[in-house]
Amino acid sequence: MKILVAVKQVAALDEDFEIRSDGRAIDPEFLVRDLNEWDDFSLEEAVKIKEAAGGSVEVLAVSVGPEEVDESLRKCLAKGADRAVRIWDPAVEGSDPVAIARILAAVTRREAPDLLFAGVQSSDQAFAATGIATAGLLGWPHAAVVSKLSFAPGAKTALFRRELEGGLLHEVEIQVPAVLTIQAGINTPRYASLRSIKQAAAKPIELFGLADLGLTAADVGEAGSLSRIRRIYVPEKGRAQLIEGSAAEQARRLAAIIREFQGAAV
């Protein structure tokens, strides 16, 4: 029994960032990287299933990206993943979520897990597409925005709740193997202990190239993508009128806004 957890190393903007000279990406020097917030929850959900089963479940963390992504995979190993796989080839540069999904689908075929988890979305690009695109390419049953899950290893189905808009939940039963995208808040992700961080540092990270997965450069990058970035730009600033001054002065103005509201409400 195996659970594959697809994770992404996301990027946040440094305070003073610069757009690359071709206008289509951020200069990587100005990006701060970390494991995607949602993926912390999907990894935890897989590890919880493993622990409840008392062994016999393997949790495999998979990520697509260059060497620096090893740092995020080590974090997954420290938090309970048994194995970590990274896939990279320079041709992957410029991939959209569907091109990434082609790679994840190929790894999934090779590893044949019972469940594939992915985060609902990534905090940097927020497509909310990679996991479900992977399911489409695999032809597997799938569900998005899972906020509660019951699954016993070996069972033919999983029962879950998907979190809809406005606080509504929908209970669904799905055939396994399946792809589920996991919502933040489904569990409380653990912190890695110092000891497990040390142990993770010594574990190998398996590296696959495109050929190992039966893929070519045409399957990934811009050629394998369903969209292409034309340009990125900083949008015009919003309409907020800034309240300047010391904290005391700012608070005085805020108090006046509240009084005005209270006066109008009476």
Place this chain on the structure above:
Amino acid sequence: MSGILVIGEQRRGELRPITLELIGAAQRLRRDGVEVAVAIFASEPAQFTAALSIAGVDEIVTVAMDTPEFDPDGFESAAGALIEARRPEVVLVAHSVDSFGFAAALAAKHGFGFATDVFKLDRIDGELVATRGGYGQKLSVEVDFPGRSTVLLALRGSSFKTPEGSAAPRIGAFAAPRATSRSVGKEFFELSSADDVDMTSAEFILTVGRGIGEEAKVAQFSELADAIGATLGCSRPIADAGWLPKSRQVGQSGKTATACKLYIAMGVSGAIQHLAGMKHVNTIVAVNSDAGASIFGVATYGIVGDIFEISEELRRHF
């Protein structure tokens, strides 16, 4: 063939309002001689034709489904067959939880051009260009779809105007091939909580976000909310951490601040899902130490500063 196809969204017998926004977006995109068709998938789709007879719709396509509610396999199969049969140049769906569950799989399988969370649409030199956000809305990203004859776009809510006026579109049925569904939808549950607060009816809300840093700080803001007469709300990370009950969460998966007139957001960065629940509020005051936080993009007033310092100073006035 050309044309714009809108895939409407219904849940439990009600048309979801974003469907009308999709129609508004389709109107913006339409060129001379291009028709706008709206498809609705339901076990009894005819019940929605009156609500869909709005200006700008040329045709309503009813698609009868085996299940009353969203089912990923059924939707993918029916939508795929409908698109292959009509070959529209653009297909519009909502960037919603139901679409999360099928649109990417559909696009990947059929090779449609694809982008999600789109809030702006243009034609530049005749080519379709979609704009979405990046890095917590700090950047806008323009994407295009070279070589794709059909493009599937999931549109962000509250980004396109709802059309006004009614019309008498043609109504036709599309017989979708039967799909084998591999999941079974069961019950719906409303978010319940011991806390009986109703965020939707609160007129004055003070919301705390990730910026409060730790659970022990919640009490301070709860006390402040009481003092100034506000209902205490929170953003998603605070509810996820269990620091405040889910019933106080404002945003897409939480509650919409429907009746709110004054909204003070403290330490809320302004994730798009949070903004969906409050950006309509008349007066919004954002307090955040990060001058680049996207909450300032929807706020009426902005205070760049330390939320603890501001809240302590504010408390002195009440």
